[in-house]
Amino acid sequence: xxxxxxxxxxxxxxxxxxxxxxxxxxxxxxxxxxxxxxxxxxxxxxxxxxxxxxxxxxxxxxxxxxxxxxxxxxxxxxxxxxxxxxxxxxxxxxxxxxxxxxxxxxxxxxxxxxxxxxxxxxxxxxxxxxxxxxxxxxxxxxxxxxxxx
Amino acid sequence: xxxxxxxxxxxxxxxxxxxxxxxxxxxxxxxxxxxxxxxxxxxxxxxxxxxxxxxxxxxxxxxxxxxxxxxxxxxxxxxxxxxxxxxxxxxxxxxxxxxxxxxxxxxxxxxxxxxxxxxxxxxxxxxxxxxxxxxxxxxxxxxxxxxxxxxxxxxxxxxxxxxxxxxxxxxxxxxxxxxxxxxxxxxxxxxxxxxxxxxxxxxxxxxxxx
Numbered sequence: 001x002x003x004x005x006x007x008x009x010x011x012x013x014x015x016x017x018x019x020x021x022x023x024x025x026x027x028x029x030x031x032x033x034x035x036x037x038x039x040x041x042x043x044x045x046x047x048x049x050x051x052x053x054x055x056x057x058x059x060x061x062x063x064x065x066x067x068x069x070x071x072x073x074x075x076x077x078x079x080x081x082x083x084x085x086x087x088x089x090x091x092x093x094x095x096x097x098x099x100x101x102x103x104x105x106x107x108x109x110x111x112x113x114x115x116x117x118x119x120x121x122x123x124x125x126x127x128x129x130x131x132x133x134x135x136x137x138x139x140x141x142x143x144x145x146x147x148x149x
Numbered sequence: 150x151x152x153x154x155x156x157x158x159x160x161x162x163x164x165x166x167x168x169x170x171x172x173x174x175x176x177x178x179x180x181x182x183x184x185x186x187x188x189x190x191x192x193x194x195x196x197x198x199x200x201x202x203x204x205x206x207x208x209x210x211x212x213x214x215x216x217x218x219x220x221x222x223x224x225x226x227x228x229x230x231x232x233x234x235x236x237x238x239x240x241x242x243x244x245x246x247x248x249x250x251x252x253x254x255x256x257x258x259x260x261x262x263x264x265x266x267x268x269x270x271x272x273x274x275x276x277x278x279x280x281x282x283x284x285x286x287x288x289x290x291x292x293x294x295x296x297x298x299x300x301x302x303x304x305x306x307x308x309x310x311x312x313x314x315x316x317x318x319x320x321x322x323x324x325x326x327x328x329x330x331x332x333x334x335x336x337x338x339x340x341x342x343x344x345x346x347x348x349x350x351x352x353x354x355x356x357x358x359x
Contacts (some may be wrong), residue, residue, distance in 0.1 A: 079234070
């Protein structure tokens with residue numbers, strides 16, 4: 001694939017992520033903070049988000065396996081996940097966290113279990129999509145091109 | 150224009166989220182501020198030099214038990230921006246401690262929160278916060294910081310400038326002035342003035358540095 005095609009593919013891919021609600025305006029804000037002096041800013045923040053989310057999702061899974069469920073602590077974790085997904089523009093994950101928090105507050109185990117599955121699912125989708133997008137960007141850079149805004 | 154270059158302003162950002170620390174750091178640097186980030190209110194107070202007796206602490210290298218490198222140097226903070234929801238000390242608690250401190254009370258404090266709770270907002274503003282930003286914070290929000298910073302900065306004392314602009318008054322001279330100016334919010338590590346190489350804050354044991 002030539003450079004122009006790659007760039008077009010990237011733009012289309014990015015646009016679809018917004019249209020399908022995976023990303024929101026906050027992701028655009030992140031991109032605007034990236035420049036020649038900080039060329040890896042978006043990848044760095046998103047990588048931190050991946051690490052942090054995986055830790056939180058593990059902790060949430062463990063919390064729901066306990067005999068006595070600590071809803072307050074769970075809620076604190078979901079709050080953190082909501083915050084970080086909001087900060088990078090991962091819209092669907094953020095929206096699910098809102099619902100998840102409601103179930104925590106209601107101390108509804110079934111609701112929490114279901115929500116956790118959904119959050120894990122949405123998280124893995126957006127992770128895959130962002131990684132694909134970064135790969136495309138890298139291909140463009142390797143081909144000597146610049147990443148279209 | 151005189152001294153109003155924003156790189157003279159040093160902002161201390163406090164947030165327990167590593168993602169948000171990275172974000173606020175980039176936002177602040179893009180706005181040309183110097184930034185130090187810490188991950189808790191207690192580390193923020195440590196960095197600001199607040200001790201139980203609420204006096205400005207003078208360290209000498211051989212004597213200080215907590216011999217963090219940066220305590221030996223000028224650390225001036227012109228604004229604190231803090232998350233509200235943090236484990237242990239909340240942003241509100243931190244705000245209170247700063248405003249109750251005779252040495253720190255003139256430092257403008259800004260609160261950030263992901264939750265839009267009117268009672269929370271008014272509580273913070275009543276306690277003396279200059280601004281309350283909803284997260285995620287944007288570049289446009291940061292433009293609101295400048296007036297608060299300009300109000301507190303007087304033109305005689307940019308310690309961070311000593312390296313670059315030898316024309317500034319010498320540290321010793323300023324030391325005398327600042328005893329009277331509580332709003333400088335400085336900690337002087339040593340009586341005799343600080344050599345230029347040591348005016349840059351170098352936090353040790355803190356999440357990230359300027």
